[in-house]
Amino acid sequence: MKSVLIVDDSIAVARQLEKIVNSDDAFEVVAQGRNGAEAIKLCQQHKPDIVCMDMNMPVMDGLTALRNLMQLTPDLKVVMVTSLGGVGDKYTEAIRLGAKDVISKPFEKDNVLEMLKRL
Amino acid sequence: MAVKFFGQFLVEKGAVSRIDLLQAIDLQEKTNLKFGEMIVKMGLMSSADVERVHMAQRNEDLHFGDMAVKLGIITDEQVQQVLTHQRNNHLYIGEALVQLGVLDKEKLEDLLAAFKKDQQSYVSEKIEIPANIPHKPIWEMVADLTYKMLTRVAGISFRPGPCSIVEKLPSRPVIAEMGFSGAVSARYLLSVSESTRNLVAKAILDEDSVEDEPEEVLDDSVKEFINIVCGNIAAKAAQLGHSIDITPPEIVEDNGSGVDVPQDHTGLMFPIYLSDGEVFELTVFIAKG
Incomplete structure (x- = not known):
């Protein structure tokens, strides 16, 4: 079973993602963070296999957190789950920084699980 | 279900890989020069002129071309000349993928049609x-x-x-x-x-x-x-x-x-x-x- 960290400032989205991820026996949500700074702390604490992270967050945005996470643990599988996925520059920056994929909001359950299984 | 850009659509459909897309974007960035870069390449301004415009833009919120005209470095006609050149020579992401040999023209047409259909609901x-x-x-x-x-x-x-x-x-x-x-x-x-x-x-x-x-x-x-x-x-x-x-x-x-x-x-x-x-x-x- 792969461990998943969810990082989103929205409680509603984090809950929705947790429900989707935990609905498949192959994955388990081990922690949730509300911003990029918490993502870094929780990654060091829980060492998750996969991180699902928003881009547009207060305190530290998702792309800054992604840059830091890739420096700390280059093999970490990070997926950006964001309403900004359709903005070419943001999508490209995320992939260049090392994100394994970008999912646009609004997302669908099947797409999220399919993408997690592809990692 | 969301508004997408064409490159993202291609990756999601499995038509190109993320690496292919990044290479195509790199090619686009080298080809589609910014206004200041293009005008130097066209020989209408020097690098020192570009720096002068950038300095002036720190104090006034004007587009590069408008500021260059205001400073008397170029004319309105030259601005139009550069914009036309940029427009006529713009390399789109699909064309870049064809140039790199990732897609052929026929496949690109099909994928563009599929993309337009996918995004139709957001027109x-x-x-x-x-x-x-x-x-x-x-x-x-x-x-x-x-x-x-x-x-x-x-x-x-x-x-x-x-x-x-x-x-x-x-x-x-x-x-x-x-x-x-x-x-x-x-x-x-x-x-x-x-x-x-x-x-x-x-x-x-x-x-x-x-x-x-x-x-x-x-x-x-x-x-x-x-x-x-x-x-x-x-x-x-x-x-x-x-x-x-x-x-x-x-x-x-x-x-x-x-x-x-x-x-x-x-x-x-x-x-x-x-x-x-x-x-x-x-x-x-x-x-x-």
Whole structure:
């Protein structure tokens, strides 16, 4: 079973993602963070296999957190789950920084699980 | 289900890999020079002139070409010459992938047709914006995408009312806002009743009932709804050639008397009517000047 960290400032989205991820026996949500700074702390604490992270967050945005996470643990599988996925520059920056994929909001359950299984 | 750019669509469909896409973007960046780079390449300005324009832009918010004309370095005709050259030589992402040998022209045509079909539901419908409001196509698109997301994400049936200029927002139980910067400077606000907030929350949380949910979660659902809308607005703006950055969503404190439109902003309100007679509002506060 792969461990998943969810990082989103929205409680509603984090809950929705947790429900989707935990609905498949192959994955388990081990922690949730509300911003990029918490993502870094929780990654060091829980060492998750996969991180699902928003881009547009207060305190530290998702792309800054992604840059830091890739420096700390280059093999970490990070997926950006964001309403900004359709903005070419943001999508490209995320992939260049090392994100394994970008999912646009609004997302669908099947797409999220399919993408997690592809990692 | 969201507004996408063509490269993202190609990766999602498995037509190209992420590596192919990045290589194509690198090729685009080398080919599609910025205005300042292009004008130097065309021999109309020196690098020292470009630096002078950049310095002047720190003190005044003008496009590069407009500033260069203002400083007397080039003429309006030369600006047009560069813009025409940029337009005629622009390398699109599909063409870049063909040049790299990742796609052939026939396959590209098929994929472009599939992309247009996929994005057809996000083509804007006509919305009337009052006269003298700058960037009208952007505000039409903002209202249009909000309406589409209300239907698709929140499952709300409604009738849009006519857009008007206002000086104040009526008081509502929940007002969520996000900031726009870049091509436009504005605040996006969605004001809703408790029952509309609960409809949005049911959809966002994917729950049949939200009766037992704490207020914080219900309000957060409205914030997330506008986050989805504004992210897709930024994506659609990028398709139209405009760059818009968004700030994280927040709840506006309303002491019961409504929210005044700041004096240096214009308030543009789009009322939204529900079948039970209830009304809620999308409003944008657009910075003047």
